[in-house]
Amino acid sequence: MAAIVEVTDLSKTYGDGFRALRGVDLRIAEGEILALLGPNGAGKTTLISALCGIVTPTGGQALVGGHDVVADYRAARCLVGLVPQEVMLDPFDRVIDALRFSRGLFGRGRDEALIARILRQLSLWDKRDARLRELSGGMRRRVLIAKALCHEPRVLFLDEPTAGVDVGLRRDMWEVVRGLRARGVTIILTTHYIEEAEAIADRIAIIDKGEILLVEETAELIRKMGRKTLRIALAAPLARLPAALAEDGLELIEEGRALLCHLPAQGAGDGLTRLVQALAQEGLALRDIETRQSRLEEIFVGLLREGAA
Amino acid sequence: MNLHAIAAIYVYEMRRFRRTIFESLLSPVISTTLYFVVFGAAIGERIEEVEGISYGAFIVPGLIMLSVMTQAISNASFGIYFPKFIGTIYELLSAPVSFFEIVLGHVGAAATKSLLIGGMILLTAGVFVDFEIRHPGMMLAFLVMTCISFALFGFIIGIWAENFQQLQLVPLLVITPLVFLGGAFYSVAMLPPAWQAVALFNPVVYLISGFRWSFFGVADVGVGWSLLAIALFLTLCLGVVWWIFRSGYRIRA
Numbered sequence: 001m002a003a004i005v006e007v008t009d010l011s012k013t014y015g016d017g018f019r020a021l022r023g024v025d026l027r028i029a030e031g032e033i034l035a036l037l038g039p040n041g042a043g044k045t046t047l048i049s050a051l052c053g054i055v056t057p058t059g060g061q062a063l064v065g066g067h068d069v070v071a072d073y074r075a076a077r078c079l080v081g082l083v084p085q086e087v088m089l090d091p092f093d094r095v096i097d098a099l100r101f102s103r104g105l106f107g108r109g110r111d112e113a114l115i116a117r118i119l120r121q122l123s124l125w126d127k128r129d130a131r132l133r134e135l136s137g138g139m140r141r142r143v144l145i146a147k148a149l150c151h152e153p154r155v156l157f158l159d160e161p162t163a164g165v166d167v168g169l170r171r172d173m174w175e176v177v178r179g180l181r182a183r184g185v186t187i188i189l190t191t192h193y194i195e196e197a198e199a200i201a202d203r204i205a206i207i208d209k210g211e212i213l214l215v216e217e218t219a220e221l222i223r224k225m226g227r228k229t230l231r232i233a234l235a236a237p238l239a240r241l242p243a244a245l246a247e248d249g250l251e252l253i254e255e256g257r258a259l260l261c262h263l264p265a266q267g268a269g270d271g272l273t274r275l276v277q278a279l280a281q282e283g284l285a286l287r288d289i290e291t292r293q294s295r296l297e298e299i300f301v302g303l304l305r306e307g308a309a
Numbered sequence: 310m311n312l313h314a315i316a317a318i319y320v321y322e323m324r325r326f327r328r329t330i331f332e333s334l335l336s337p338v339i340s341t342t343l344y345f346v347v348f349g350a351a352i353g354e355r356i357e358e359v360e361g362i363s364y365g366a367f368i369v370p371g372l373i374m375l376s377v378m379t380q381a382i383s384n385a386s387f388g389i390y391f392p393k394f395i396g397t398i399y400e401l402l403s404a405p406v407s408f409f410e411i412v413l414g415h416v417g418a419a420a421t422k423s424l425l426i427g428g429m430i431l432l433t434a435g436v437f438v439d440f441e442i443r444h445p446g447m448m449l450a451f452l453v454m455t456c457i458s459f460a461l462f463g464f465i466i467g468i469w470a471e472n473f474q475q476l477q478l479v480p481l482l483v484i485t486p487l488v489f490l491g492g493a494f495y496s497v498a499m500l501p502p503a504w505q506a507v508a509l510f511n512p513v514v515y516l517i518s519g520f521r522w523s524f525f526g527v528a529d530v531g532v533g534w535s536l537l538a539i540a541l542f543l544t545l546c547l548g549v550v551w552w553i554f555r556s557g558y559r560i561r562a
Contacts, residue, residue, distance in 0.1 A: 053403050054399055054402045056561055074405040075405075077403060078405045084399050088395060090392075092328065101321050102400065103317075104313045105400060105406065106404055106405060107311045108313060
């Protein structure tokens with residue numbers, strides 16, 4: 001699919017000399033959900049801010065829908081909606097006025113039907129005339145999302161949308177995200193909840209110290225980088241690990257009562273067959289086998305550790 | 310040109326004004342009334358006439374200018390400072406709007422508000438004293454230009470200010486003294502010669518003088534100089550605003 005966001009060698013050095021982005025390259029296909037993962041201060045928010053026009057890049061280029069975000073900012077920004085990390089709203093404004101303001105700001109004429117639909121979708125319709133200071137934290141976050149959707153963006157940036165959000169709202173939020181995706185909206189989100197990225201994202205980009213470490217399809221990433229771990233409980237404890245098994249990389253754990261084995265997730269089947277044969281040859285009686293697939297979180301932590309080394 | 314955005318900003322700012330319409334319009338009415346009681350009735354009784362005009366009427370243009378300038382500055386500076394303070398400026402920065410459009414919306418709204426307040430004071434003054442406006446067209450022109458240029462000035466202060474104290478600083482320490490020393494309550498001709506020369510360095514003297522001329526046809530300085538002064542101030546503010554937006558000063562990293 002065609003790329004709707006194309007970032008080439010993008011860099012940002014702040015006034016104090018801090019290099020928040022160091023030559024970022026990223027292509028995001030139209031209609032996909034990309035999760036941007038990285039530790040605090042990795043450059044996630046700066047990258048999003050540069051694409052949305054909040055910070056001016058100091059090098060490289062970023063295109064949204066083929067429009068340069070600096071030179072052709074009007075056309076680029078019309079396509080983009082942003083839900084910021086922090087809840088920033090005028091406390092004295094009414095919900096519906098806040099939405100009308102956002103739509104107007106993005107150059108769109110009044111469309112009360114659309115605004116009503118967005119309010120209903122985010123369960124805000126009953127609160128439309130409430131002042132923002134009267135709303136709960138979760139409700140305010142919904143308003144932020146509603147504001148970002150008012151001008152019908154083709155690309156939506158969600159910066160930590162579920163930080164400090166309760167389970168119900170989080171579920172609603174992902175429902176909205178899926179709904180948007182079904183309508184072809186491209187979504188770029190940052191999150192600390194890796195299981196969330198795993199569940200919802202088509203692709204995952206990992207960023208650290210202003211550099212993209214990798215971009216990979218979620219399933220592929222887990223398949224390529226993940227490992228399968230086997231814990232084999234033995235019927236009778238072993239005093240010593242048989243030499244043949246040690247060669248296969250097995251470890252004796254729990255005072256000889258169990259064996260531990262790591263297999264790459266890719267081609268785990270072959271390894272497993274060989275392992276079972278080897279165990280049978282040794283004449284070991286088994287009590288239980290547990291397998292565990294490493295999660296994205298472990299892959300993520302591993303990658304960052306590698307990067308730091 | 311993103312006309313919808315200009316309208317959205319303007320409507321948003323005017324809504325803020327409407328929310329506090331009572332306070333916004335009542336306070337200038339009360340303060341004007343107080344000025345008339347103190348300067349017009351109490352002190353004015355003992356001052357016969359200034360340049361052939363009753364003292365009560367003489368102070369009307371200066372009073373309007375005093376309120377219009379401070380209101381234009383405080384409205385515009387707060388209007389842009391508040392989004393910076395609470396963070397909602399992110400939306401303005403990420404929207405397809407040019408800096409010119411942002412200024413047009415903000416300054417337009419602040420100028421409208423101060424114009425309304427100026428009109429309100431004019432009406433209140435009419436209750437206390439008799440006066441006529443000799444050059445209504447010029448009066449309106451002076452008033453509108455003052456509203457716009459001081460709203461621009463307020464916008465600059467709002468961008469520059471990093472806390473609420475700074476926001477109050479310039480109106481309090483610069484504008485109020487300049488207006489009081491700018492001939493709001495007296496004719497510059499009443500000053501000793503040395504101070505007359507000093508007064509000519511006060512830009513507000515030119516504004517009040519020109520504005521008073523449009524009421525009574527008398528002025529401290531030539532009306533041409535007054536027009537030049539306000540045009541100069543307007544150009545200066547426009548230049549600074551243009552520079553702010555080009556450099557992203559205190560707005561965009």
